[in-house]
Amino acid sequence: MRRIVATGTFDILHPGHLFYLAESKRLGDELHVIVARDANVRHKPAPIIPEEQRCAMVQALKPVDHARLGDPVDIFAPIREIDPDVITLGFNQYFREGDLREALRERGLRAEVVRIGRYDGLLASSSQIVGRILSERCPPSP
Numbered sequence: 001m002r003r004i005v006a007t008g009t010f011d012i013l014h015p016g017h018l019f020y021l022a023e024s025k026r027l028g029d030e031l032h033v034i035v036a037r038d039a040n041v042r043h044k045p046a047p048i049i050p051e052e053q054r055c056a057m058v059q060a061l062k063p064v065d066h067a068r069l070g071d072p073v074d075i076f077a078p079i080r081e082i083d084p085d086v087i088t089l090g091f092n093q094y095f096r097e098g099d100l101r102e103a104l105r106e107r108g109l110r111a112e113v114v115r116i117g118r119y120d121g122l123l124a125s126s127s128q129i130v131g132r133i134l135s136e137r138c139p140p141s142p
């Protein structure tokens, strides 16, 4: 049984998320998804959708076998529990493959790291969808 871990915020779901998760699942038999905690999303504006709801929506997607909220403090705690064969990074996740491999090795974790490519579709970005909602529904007053 080859276990894969995918990670992310998954604020407002779109086809780019489905592509990332489907490509991750193709690398093994069981896909585990670690959904970022609200408090840990500091690299961009805070999520619109609360963490429990983001996690429930990810769990309902076809390629996903298990979704869970991440650890509030130690991102390696769920990895120790799941003990994956592969961790996938999305095309725009800020982790560098080499740094993550080194951090895993230092902790005695055996997972290999694979970067998944980009899905180029219309509105395949949570922040683009938010931008469109703002411009379509709340246009700046004249």
Ligand SMILES: Cc1cc2nc3c(=O)[nH]c(=O)nc-3n(C[C@H](O)[C@H](O)[C@H](O)COP(=O)(O)O)c2cc1C
Residues within 6 Å of the ligand: 007, 008, 009, 010, 034, 035, 036, 037, 040, 041, 069, 070, 071, 072, 073, 074, 075, 076, 077, 078, 079, 087, 092, 093, 094, 095
């Ligand atoms: C290997 C790995 C493990 C992670 N574990 C956690 C975790 O336990 N808790 C958490 O809040 N975020 C965790 N994250 C971070 C997020 O899930 C996510 O990758 C990060 O917020 C940036 O993703 P985004 O580009 O989808 O917003 C982890 C990321 C990686 C790469």
Ligand SMILES: Nc1ncnc2c1ncn2[C@@H]1O[C@H](COP(=O)(O)OP(=O)(O)OP(=O)(O)O)[C@@H](O)[C@H]1O
Residues within 6 Å of the ligand: 007, 008, 009, 010, 011, 015, 016, 017, 019, 020, 044, 089, 090, 091, 092, 093, 117, 118, 119, 120, 121, 124, 125, 126, 127, 128
């Ligand atoms: N268009 C896309 N193609 C492939 N993977 C994607 C795409 N959009 C998001 N992902 C991947 O899905 C995971 C979760 O992404 P995230 O929740 O950050 O969505 P996002 O649309 O990139 O958000 P934002 O627009 O706010 O940066 C990450 O691994 C990310 O790289």
